[in-house]
Amino acid sequence: MPAALPVNRGHLMTQTRALTTPIGRRILPYAMLSPAVVVTLVIVFLPMLQAMWMSLHDYVLFRPKSFDFVGLDNFSKALADPVFWISLRHTVLWIALTVPAQMLLGLITALLLNQQFPWRGLARALVIIPWALPSVVIALMWVWIYDSNFGVLNDFLLRLNLISHSIPWLADPDTALYAIVLTLTWQGFPFFAVMILAGMQAIPSSYYEAAAIDGASSLRQFWHITLPGISGVLLTATLLRVIWVANSIDVIFVMTGGGPGYTTYTLPLYAFIKARTGLDYGYGSALAVCFTILLLGFVILYLRRAGKNIG
Amino acid sequence: MKTKLKSAAFAAALMIGTALTGGAANAETVDFWYHFDNPDNPMSDLVAKFESANPGITINAENVPWNSYYDQLYTSIIAGNGPDAALVKLNALPRLIEMEALEPIDAQLGSWDGKADILPNLFDLTAAADGTHYLLPVQYVVLYLYYRTDMFEQAGLTPPTTCEEFRTAAKALTRDTDGDGQPDVYGFGFRGGKGGHDHWATFTLSRDGAGFGPGEMTSAAAVEGTQYVLDLFQKDHAFPPSAPNDGFKEIIGGFKAGTTAMTIHHIGSSKGMVEALGDKVSAVPVPGCGGGHWTSFGDESSAVFSSAKDKDAAWKWISFLSSAGNNAEFNLATGQLPVTLTDSKNWKNHEARFVDATVASLPFAQLLPNVSETADFTNTVWPVSMQRALIGEISATQMNAEIDTLYNK
Numbered sequence: 001m002p003a004a005l006p007v008n009r010g011h012l013m014t015q016t017r018a019l020t021t022p023i024g025r026r027i028l029p030y031a032m033l034s035p036a037v038v039v040t041l042v043i044v045f046l047p048m049l050q051a052m053w054m055s056l057h058d059y060v061l062f063r064p065k066s067f068d069f070v071g072l073d074n075f076s077k078a079l080a081d082p083v084f085w086i087s088l089r090h091t092v093l094w095i096a097l098t099v100p101a102q103m104l105l106g107l108i109t110a111l112l113l114n115q116q117f118p119w120r121g122l123a124r125a126l127v128i129i130p131w132a133l134p135s136v137v138i139a140l141m142w143v144w145i146y147d148s149n150f151g152v153l154n155d156f157l158l159r160l161n162l163i164s165h166s167i168p169w170l171a172d173p174d175t176a177l178y179a180i181v182l183t184l185t186w187q188g189f190p191f192f193a194v195m196i197l198a199g200m201q202a203i204p205s206s207y208y209e210a211a212a213i214d215g216a217s218s219l220r221q222f223w224h225i226t227l228p229g230i231s232g233v234l235l236t237a238t239l240l241r242v243i244w245v246a247n248s249i250d251v252i253f254v255m256t257g258g259g260p261g262y263t264t265y266t267l268p269l270y271a272f273i274k275a276r277t278g279l280d281y282g283y284g285s286a287l288a289v290c291f292t293i294l295l296l297g298f299v300i301l302y303l304r305r306a307g308k309n310i311g
Numbered sequence: 312m313k314t315k316l317k318s319a320a321f322a323a324a325l326m327i328g329t330a331l332t333g334g335a336a337n338a339e340t341v342d343f344w345y346h347f348d349n350p351d352n353p354m355s356d357l358v359a360k361f362e363s364a365n366p367g368i369t370i371n372a373e374n375v376p377w378n379s380y381y382d383q384l385y386t387s388i389i390a391g392n393g394p395d396a397a398l399v400k401l402n403a404l405p406r407l408i409e410m411e412a413l414e415p416i417d418a419q420l421g422s423w424d425g426k427a428d429i430l431p432n433l434f435d436l437t438a439a440a441d442g443t444h445y446l447l448p449v450q451y452v453v454l455y456l457y458y459r460t461d462m463f464e465q466a467g468l469t470p471p472t473t474c475e476e477f478r479t480a481a482k483a484l485t486r487d488t489d490g491d492g493q494p495d496v497y498g499f500g501f502r503g504g505k506g507g508h509d510h511w512a513t514f515t516l517s518r519d520g521a522g523f524g525p526g527e528m529t530s531a532a533a534v535e536g537t538q539y540v541l542d543l544f545q546k547d548h549a550f551p552p553s554a555p556n557d558g559f560k561e562i563i564g565g566f567k568a569g570t571t572a573m574t575i576h577h578i579g580s581s582k583g584m585v586e587a588l589g590d591k592v593s594a595v596p597v598p599g600c601g602g603g604h605w606t607s608f609g610d611e612s613s614a615v616f617s618s619a620k621d622k623d624a625a626w627k628w629i630s631f632l633s634s635a636g637n638n639a640e641f642n643l644a645t646g647q648l649p650v651t652l653t654d655s656k657n658w659k660n661h662e663a664r665f666v667d668a669t670v671a672s673l674p675f676a677q678l679l680p681n682v683s684e685t686a687d688f689t690n691t692v693w694p695v696s697m698q699r700a701l702i703g704e705i706s707a708t709q710m711n712a713e714i715d716t717l718y719n720k
Contacts, residue, residue, distance in 0.1 A: 061389055062406040062683065148553045149495075149570050158491075165493040168552035171503075173702045259504065260555035261699035276382050277690050 048292075055286035061279035074286030084287065086262050087270040090177060091246065091291075094266050097178070098245050101185040103238060106192020111222075113193065114200050124197070131190035139254035142183040146170050170256050173263040180255055180264055184245065192237055199233035200226060239302040246295055267291040339621040340369045341628050344384065344397035346377040347644060357640060361631050368624045381686070388412045388616070395619035396629050399446060401437055401610045405683040413445040414615040419626045420444055425634045428651045437612050440681055446612035449633050450647040452577035453676045454509050454597065454607045455668040457584065461591045462496070462572045470593075474514060474539060474600035477573075481549035484572035498549035500571035501540070503701055504558040508679075508693040509607040510575050514539050516677075518601030523680050528715040529708070532601055537700065537707035539600070544701055555701040566592075577609055579646040581665040594668035596675075608676035611647070684717050692717050 055075070058068045078084045113124050130138065145153050146169035154166040169179040207225045216224070249269045252258065258265045258273060265273075268291055275284025345354065358370045373394070375383055381403055387393040388410060399407065407413050420426055420434075429448060437446040458470050462484055471477035481498025488495055502510050515521055515536025527533060544550045551557070551565060563580055565571045567587040575597060584592045597606045613629035615622055632641055635653035642649045642660070648669065649655055658666070679685045692714060700710040 061385055062410050062686075064389055064410060149551060149565065149568070166552065168556075171553040171556040171702075173704070256556055257504065257694075259694065259698045260702050261695055261704050263702070273691065276386070278687065279385055 051285040051288055054281050055289045057282050059280075059282035059285075061281055070282070074283050075290065077283065078286055078290055083262055083265065083270060084267070084290075087265040087267045088294075090264065091266040091268075093177065094181065095242055095246050097181045098184050098188070099238060099241050101181070102188040102241060102245075103192050103234070105185060105189035106237075107196055107234075109189060109193035110196035110200060111226075113197055127193055128190045130187050131194075133187070135187070135248075135250040136254050138183065138187050139251045142179075142186075143170065143255055146179055171260055173260055176256055176260065176263045180252055183255065184248065184251055187251070188241060188245065191241065195233050195237040196230050199230035203229035236302070236305060239298055239305065242298050243295065243302065246291075246298075267294075339367060339624045340371055341396060341619070341621065341625045342394040343370055343372045343625075343628060344375050344380075344394040345372060346380050346398060347374055354644075357632070357637060360637070361628060364631075365624075365627060368621075368627065370628055381690075385410070388618070391618070393616055393618060395621070396613055396615050396625040398449065398611055399614045401446065401612070401681060402679055402685045402689060404437075404439060404445060405681060406686050407614070408439055408445065409683060412616055412618070414617045414619065414622055414625075415443050415445055416447060416615060416626065417444050419630070420447075423630055425630060425651070428635055428653055429633065430650050430652060430655065433610075433650055436608070436678065437610060446614050447629050447633050448610065448612045448650040449629075449638065450611045450642050450645055451650060452579055452609040452647045453669045453672040454513075454575055454577050454609065455594045455665075455672050456597045457566060457574050457576060457580075457592060457594050459566075459569070459572045459588070459591055460593050470595040471598045472595075473598050474517075477598040477600075478539075478543065478547070478549075481543060481573065482547050485547065485549045494548065496569065497551045497565075497571050498547075498573060499543065500557070500562040500565045500574035501544065501550040501554045502557055502559070502562045502575075503550075503555040503694075503698055504561075505690065505694045506559060507557075507697065508689055511537070511540055511693070511697060512607065512679075513575060513597045513605055514600050515605075517599055517603040517605035519603055521601070523714075523718045525719045526715075528711045528718070534707050534711050536600065537710055541700055541707055545703065555698045578648060578661055578665045578669050581661055582646055585662060593664050596668060596672040604675035606672050606676050608673075608678050609647075610678065611645075680718070682718070688714065688717055 056069060056071060058066065058070045058073075060066070109127060113120065113127065117123075145151050148154060148166045148168040148171070151166075151169075153169065154163070157163045158166065167175065169175050203225060207229075208221055211221045211225060246266075247268055249266065249272055252264050252266060252269055253272070256264045258269050267287060271284050271287035271291065274287060275281050278284070347354070354372045354374070358372055361370060362368065384393065384397060384403075385406070388407075393412070399413075404413075426434075430451075433448040433451070434444060437448055438444055456470070463470065463480070466480075466483050468480050468483060471480050477499075484496065484498040485494050486496050487493055501507065515533055518532040518536050520530045521527055521533035521536055544554055551561075551570060553561065557565075559576075562571070562574045563576065563583070566574045567584065581594070597604070613632060615625040615629060619625045631637055633650060635651045638649045638651045639654040639658070639660075642654070646660075648661075648666075649658060679688065696705065696710045696713045699705045700707060705713075
């Protein structure tokens with residue numbers, strides 16, 4: 001019981017302090033946060049609610065006067081739509097391949113950039129370039145790299161005798177999605193590299209010195225010191241990238257527009273094409289809501305993690 | 312002194328205020344949307360010319376990228392911030408009418424001096440289904456077949472006039488020129504991506520019995536047309552392997568670079584073709600297939616929107632663009648053909664062989680059905696089903712059935 005006393009007293013003190021703090025100071029944090037919160041509410045939450053409301057209606061943009069409530073019809077239509085399932089499969093494949101590939105490449109790059117070598121600063125600056133370039137520029141650049149007539153990739157592979165004829169990377173249904181995965185891997189790995197590098201630099205060098213004295217090999221040092229040291233960063237970065245990559249449609253849209261056929265359709269791209277090109281905002285919104293629900297698991301994981309870090 | 316200064320300051324403020332509000336009340340702004348690929352955009356010269364002739368009207372001309380032109384147009388209309396006037400193609404007309412977005416221009420046309428100078432039939436072609444006019448023609452093209460004269464000569468071929476001759480030529484012109492065992496020149500640059508329906512339509516809609524009416528797209532003739540396209544790609548390998556995704560940039564680029572020996576486009580690209588290939592490029596009407604002939608009439612008109620702040624000012628501007636002289640200047644930049652009789656008579660902007668191919672194609676040039684479904688057909692249904700058919704996911708019968716479902720469900 002005596003141990004409980006300081007706690008109660010402390011609680012009481014906090015309450016007393018809260019009551020004696022001027023009201024202006026108590027309001028200040030909320031006042032300072034409110035512009036950001038209001039902007040987020042207006043440009044994120046309001047359209048989200050609007051999309052949810054639209055998903056329950058038959059709303060085709062070129063018939064603006066007809067806005068009939070159809071309940072969950074758009075959702076049942078989506079579940080019976082083969083293109084929905086094709087797009088969902090591609091979305092899973094898209095995330096499952098792109099994020100680990102980016103992480104692996106980012107990890108290797110970070111390990112290299114953490115070594116001492118001349119011009120290291122320049123190398124660290126240059127590696128960020130793919131991340132800094134606009135997605136549309138990257139997409140157009142890679143369209144030319146993959147071009148079956150003039151592309152450098154085919155030329156390179158032909159010269160090395162690795163292929164016998166030019167491959168239409170983006171027009172072949174067997175290669176189109178993977179070609180875009182490679183593009184996005186190239187674009188996104190610097191994010192992992194920079195995050196992991198920052199994580200590595202936070203590991204005290206004394207750990208490595210102690211491990212070296214104990215005779216630990218480089219591999220064991222990596223396994224027992226580096227990896228646990230960067231695991232937090234790695235998890236946060238992975239969760240963030242899963243959300244970003246899942247939502248990313250710009251590169252796919254510019255490179256193939258979802259084609260050939262439905263070969264590179266992902267769920268957000270399908271929702272975008274249905275709404276923006278087909279002008280079917282009711283069904284497009286339903287697809288977007290379905291995708292949001294599917295992605296919510298990752299979002300909650302990230303928010304819990306972010307909240308824990310702040311706490 | 313102090314009072315005098317105060318009075319002077321007040322009077323000055325009043326004058327400035329009056330000038331500002333008076334100016335705003337007098338100057339009407341017309342927001343105009345258009346799409347030009349040509350970097351030598353002449354719109355600012357035309358705007359300056361119009362504004363000096365019509366003091367009190369300001370033209371805010373915005374060049375909107377073609378790829379998303381209609382997506383942006385429809386959404387901006389719904390959002391309530393659409394343009395006052397814009398370039399519009401006929402296949403967008405049914406949707407825009409359904410949206411009640413357009414202003415009829417019959418009354419203005421009735422009293423417009425320039426009406427008699429517009430090429431015959433253009434007003435009939437661009438009228439709505441009920442005969443109302445919403446569109447004022449501003450330029451036109453007709454699709455024809457570009458071919459490499461040197462490659463044809465080398466192969467001892469003449470430009471094809473039928474589908475049979477076309478296939479023979481496409482196969483013969485698909486060659487391995489560098490001896491690596493793989494073809495590096497293809498007979499035809501086929502546009503499998505968005506906008507390529509004109510290529511497919513030439514080989515399909517020309518056939519007797521093929522069309523968009525009930526049962527016409529699933530008829531043996533229409534399926535035969537689609538199968539003809541698929542055979543050229545899958546059996547003859549006469550298109551570049553990238554054909555399923557190829558768009559305007561790829562087919563024109565491939566032809567200029569010598570990767571393809573033929574392609575279908577219009578006079579708008581002829582200047583660039585001549586710059587790249589000189590006399591090695593010429594044009595003829597597209598081949599006839601299955602007993603008929605079909606090519607696409609590429610229309611472009613301007614329209615006044617029902618939400619326009621000042622409809623008279625918007626009409627003045629669009630009628631200015633379709634008037635003799637101004638219309639020629641407009642088409643000098645777009646590379647297309649003027650719609651006025653006066654400008655057509657004096658037209659010297661294109662090489663004669665391309666004008667001849669256009670004129671020879673006019674008798675069988677057609678438009679896609681003037682119904683709301685056509686926008687879906689060109690934007691989504693055709694590109695996706697054509698690509699799926701080209702990569703072997705669906706058959707010619709299934710592809711045509713998808714189009715039939717769109718139009719006749």
